Amino acid sequence: MKKYLATLVVAVMLITLIGPLAEARDDARMREAILLAKRLFPITDTYQQFFTNQQTTEGKTIYHFEWRGSSNDPAGFNPSQIMLSVDGERMLVTNYSFQEATPRNRTLNFAPLPKFTEEQAQRTAAALAARLAPQEFAQMRLFRVTAPTVRIGKRHWPHHYSFHYIQYVNNIPFHGNSLSVNVNADSGEVAHYGLNFTPYTFPSPQGIIPLTQAAEVFRGVGLRLVYQRSFSWRNEESKPFLAYVLEDGRRLHIDAFTGRVFTNEHFLSFQDQQSPDGRLTGSVKQEHAFTPQELREIELVAGLLPLVRVDALAREIAALPSQATLHGSQLYLDPRTEQRIWTLQYTWGTEGEQGSANVVLDAATGALESFYYGDNAKQEEKPTMTQDEALVLARQFLTRWVGDKYGQVELAKDAPIMPFGGIFQSYSFVFNRSVNGIPVVNDNLFITVRSDSRIIQYNANWYRGEFVSPQGALTKGQMSDRFLADVGLELSYVLTQVQQKGQRGTTPQIRLVYQPKELNSYMFDAFKGGNIDWQGKAIVPVVKPNYTDIAGHWASGDIKLLVDWNLLRLPGNEFRPDQNMNLGDLLSLLSTAAGWDDSIGIGPAWISAIANERNISALNWAAQSNLVREDEKIDPAATVTREMLAFYLARLTGHGETAALEGIWTAPFRDFDQVGTKYQGSVAIVHALRLMTGAQNAMFLPQTHATRAQVAVILARMLR
DSSP, X not given: OHHHHHHHHHHHHHHHHHHHHHHHHHHXXXXXXXXXXXXXXXXXXXEEEEEEEEEEETXXXXXXXXXXXXXXXXXXXXXXXXXXXXXXXXXEEEEEEEEOOEESSSOOOBOSXXXXXXXXXXXXXXXXXXXXXXXXXXXXXXXXXXXXXXXXXOBSSOOEEEEEEEEEETTEEEXXXXXXXXXXXXXXXXXXXXXXXXXXXXXXXXXXXXXXXXXXXXXXXXXXXXXXXXXXXXOSSOOOEEEEEOTTGGGXXXXXXXXXXXXXXXXXXXXXXXXXXXXXXXXXXXTSOOOHHHHXXXXXXXXXXXXXXXXXXXXXXXXXXXXXXXEEEXXXXXTTTTEEEEEEEEEEEOSSOEEEEEEEEETTTOOEEEEEEEEXXXXXXXXXXXXXXXXXXXXXXXXXXXXXXXXXXXXXOOOOOOOGGXXXXXXXXXXXXXXXXXXXXXXXXXXXXXXXXXXXXXXXEOOOSOOOOOTTOOOHHHHXXXXXXXTOEEEEEEEEEEEOTTOSSEEEEEEEEEEEOOOSOOEEETTTOOEEOXXXXXXXXXXXXXXXXXXXXXXXXXXXXXXXXXXXXXXXXXXXXXXXOBHXXXXXXXHHHTTOOOSSOOOOHHHHHXXXXXXXXXXXXXXXXXXXXXXXXXXXXXXXXXXXXXXXXXXXXXXXXXXXXXXXXXXXXXXXXXXXXHHHHHHHXXXXXXXXXXXXXXXXXXXXXXXXXXXXXHHXXXXX
């Protein structure tokens, strides 16, 4: 008995001590992490406030530290802030960010150009990485640099350079371990540092299959010919275009040893049919004579199915209960498809059963567009319906009510997503459309069958127009050859999750694979083979021009400055600096310098009438920015005089309305009286802004043509 009591006392003492011992270890690790941070960043000693946080996942603890308000911060400024994370197991800084002190009651202003060059910023980033993670950074190489986007005009935010590094093992990249460093381009300080690095075991590349063998595997599984459709708010309904797509992109992996293909797991997402904005039809009093347009509309509506017919049809399709009441209806024009649509809403309710339904029908033919049914019917605890039985019911419904569409679709092979608890109260199926034997992306039928055999949902994503013929398209072999030549595969290490036999979870494993090289879009023109975007437009890489005729020119420094910052992209290998500038090219230069993004491509009709493919984007920008107006009857091919240049610069800098005032201006030019009345305000303003200083002998030379070099010099002044 005494021996038992002694054992019990010892056990209680041990249990009592475990808590404090664990806490002591945690406290010691946190102290060590704080000291590490202070050694790496001594400036933390100047901060007034300090906060800690910690996060433990699977036994690994990350300490998060925050310092606020340095004694070095200027008076009247918002306090600076340092945030830092330390891996408590490896004593490794994984994240760092620094927020400079900012003024409280005034806006920051920065010059367009950053103070520090990319080379200087990269040295700063590399120095910090080598100090914080010397072993990890030694295994990394610079993968991508994102430079700041420079635009003319003042800015109120700092620029940043972003440097992204990835690990290389056996001279093979592994994107799973990476480092990102952002450097403030105006202060030269590191603004953010983020390290993601886990030590893995990497397989040796000895014995891998050659790239040519991987290419043959790719030819068999990679690209697929599809009808692709883009959806845009400005298009009523976009026309499908033929494209080859690499659906898995870089997720397509070819095992470098076996040649077996595998991809990352992904889920099928269903795109529900959009509900168009409709308008209710109202009664018309016949007090005045109808216009021809009104008569056509009245006649068209009179030929549509009446409400009583579509009501009966909707009840039959949705198998509505007899007590269902038509709660509301709407007849409208779908602007995307030019269809007349009936939408009917039903409700019902008794002591035992309540529900609602929505049915959408083509008002001309009665064809089913979509419907939804919901009620409070009691569900079986363990439904007996199988997926195969539900599929039979789905096929029967589709055959009866949308037979014309059903003949163009095939059941998607993706299995239903298992619900919580593993019990299916309903089964949903997707049937994908093909035309000319080619899949139509996003065109499908979606149907849901409840376990009591009721169809509770149906909708169709369906293009009703004509499809371009595939005649003349590249074969899959031709497109694969083009892809392998233009893009190609690369050898990479990738992180995968492997299911271990006898274990519930998965284990991370590094595999060596061939995968497609990185692209922003893995879609290609089916006829020409070029890379295209989601709208089917050709992706043209932004390449800095290499002008061969500017060496030794008096404006070469400014021209090169604009080229380096992607602000000068006039086509060709020659800039022709002494050639007169025409209005179209001037607006192209200004639109690029202002950061115009013409991804939407919308412009007024009068611009389309005078523009060409080369300058329409710039003219759209000029019209939107109020640099040009319809009543001014501009000619993009007209050469620009110096007074005209001043006119557009005044508008660009926001002084257009002021410059339009007449009879009040003066400027220190001997020939100012020769400046057109319309342009005098602009000349005075751009001189005051030091954008145009005049020619020799205090002359402005207003009617002299402006050269391309002169415009480049003025844009460079706006950057400085």
